[in-house]
Amino acid sequence: MISYHVKIDTKALESYGEEVKKKMPGIVKKNALAIQANSAKNAPVKTGALKNSMQATPDSGGEVNRWEIADGVEYGVHQELGTAGGITAKHFLGNACETQAEKFFGEIKEALKP
Numbered sequence: 051m052i053s054y055h056v057k058i059d060t061k062a063l064e065s066y067g068e069e070v071k072k073k074m075p076g077i078v079k080k081n082a083l084a085i086q087a088n089s090a091k092n093a094p095v096k097t098g099a100l101k102n103s104m105q106a107t108p109d110s111g112g113e114v115n116r117w118e119i120a121d122g123v124e125y126g127v128h129q130e131l132g133t134a135g136g137i138t139a140k141h142f143l144g145n146a147c148e149t150q151a152e153k154f155f156g157e158i159k160e161a162l163k164p
Contacts, residue, residue: 052127053120054147056082056106058158060115066162073161075114081154082106082117088146089119099123104143119143 058074086106093101103122108114120126121143132139 051121051124052130052143053118054085054143055116055118056085056147056154057109057113057116060113070161074158077154077157077161078115078117079106079108081150081157082119084153085119085143085146085150088149089143092140092142092146093121094129094140094142100126100129119147 056078058078060071063071063074083106086104090101090104093104095101100121100123103126104119105122106117106119109116109118126143128137129140130143131141
């Protein structure tokens, strides 16, 4: 299994006030779901199991500013990173994160404006 985390450091938001803090969970969730959708769209398809297993889930500890995007198959990491045995790296999850990063940071930047 391979996973990425989308999160905002809550301590970094301390000086911005409650109004800004209230916006962040929605921004994190929106971008985590976009990464999930894009990683599934870009996942290599043989049986569809990897593509269909991609999930974005909120932090199990209740942290609203943290989501995890992960696959649900044993071989996802080999598809993402490749192997010495001949599987070439597909970077379906990493590329989805990189593609979404600018939008994610832009939304955070906009939310932090006075």
